Amino acid sequence: MWTGSHEDGDATTKLLVDKEVTREDAERVTGVELWNKPEMLTYRGGVATSVMAAARLNRSNQL
Numbered sequence: 001m002w003t004g005s006h007e008d009g010d011a012t013t014k015l016l017v018d019k020e021v022t023r024e025d026a027e028r029v030t031g032v033e034l035w036n037k038p039e040m041l042t043y044r045g046g047v048a049t050s051v052m053a054a055a056r057l058n059r060s061n062q063l
Contacts, residue, residue, distance in 0.1 A: 026055040 030048040034040050042048045 019052040020058045021051055023055045023059065026052040 026048070030042060030053045033042050033046065033048040
């Protein structure tokens with residue numbers, strides 16, 4: 001299970017518990033990444049791609 005707590009930064013102090021990444025989380029991250037880039041593109045290997053991959057892994061582990 002990938003929870004996102006492996007990332008450096010302030011996120012671990014803001015989150016009370018680990019949570020599995022869901023498809024909805026991945027969609028939100030993708031939206032934020034697009035919104036923050038003038039060219040409105042995501043990049044292979046970027047944050048959105050990594051979170052989407054984690055959501056897929058979590059989903060396949062539930063089946």
